[in-house]
Amino acid sequence: MREPSNSQTESLLLQKKAPVMISACLLGIHCRYDGRHASCPDLIDFVTTIPFIPFCPEQLGGLPTPRSPADIKGGDGRDILSGRAKIINADGDDVTEAFKNGAYEALNLARLSGSFIAVMKDSSPSCGLHTQYCEKPSGFGIGIAAALFESSGIRIFELRSNDTFPTRNFLKLIEENH
Ligand code: SF4
Known part of the structure; x- marks a missing residue:
């Protein structure tokens, strides 16, 4: 399959007016x-050169910046969505609802804008596809906002x-969705 060039990709995104959701950090x-x-x-x-929407699910969930780092306990983001896991910060506070609310607010932004693709920060218990800040047998799991986006x-x-x-993978991703 022919690879789209950067300019072709940018043109496709502009034509469709489909913004890319991007982790603001x-x-x-x-x-x-x-x-x-x-x-x-x-x-x-x-x-x-492309339409995009910066978002931070943790801020959208009402958490302050700076804030205590937090780990997913009892699973990963998918397990939070199904009610089997929680997110506890370094102060021992349960911040599960804030993380969930922020993930759903980010999804609202994507839905409102017609976005179907996201560029998300690695490692994060919110945005990462592979975060170490969770409890899975492999040592890595998916963040909660990433899990919600994926399931949507x-x-x-x-x-x-x-x-x-x-990267080539990103360019292919764009091509596959147009
Ligand atoms: S990785 Fe963390 S700081 Fe960056 S956008 Fe996601 S939640 Fe916000």
């Missing part, structure tokens, strides 16, 4: 638990701040 927004960001320079360059049919591309972007 990857765009240099200081929304992480420690008040810092996790900016990805390649991503910041790429989004200058939104395609997720997981990104680290030092990754090159866009």
Whole structure:
């Protein structure tokens, strides 16, 4: 299958007016638990030409910044959605409802905007597809916002701040959905 070029991808996204949901910390927004960001320079360059929606599910859920780091206990994001797991922060507080509310608010943004693809920060118990901040036999599980997006049919591309972007997988993802 022929790979779309960057300009073709950008054109497709603009034609469809389908914004990409993007974890705000990857765009240099200081929304992480420690008040810092996790900016990805390649991503910041790429989004200058496409519609996108920055979002931080933890802030959308009403949590402050900075805030105590939190781990998923008793499973991962999917287990939270099914009521089998919780999120407990470093102070021992149960912040499950805030994390869930933020994930659903992020999904509302995606639904309102017609977004069907998300670029999400790795490792996070909210945004990560593979987070170590959970309790799964493999040592890794999915974050709660990522689990909700996944179960709602939104395609997720997981990104680290030092990754090159866009990758072939991302370009294929765009092509498959148009
Ligand atoms: S990984 Fe997600 S929840 Fe965490 S700071 Fe970034 S956008 Fe917010």
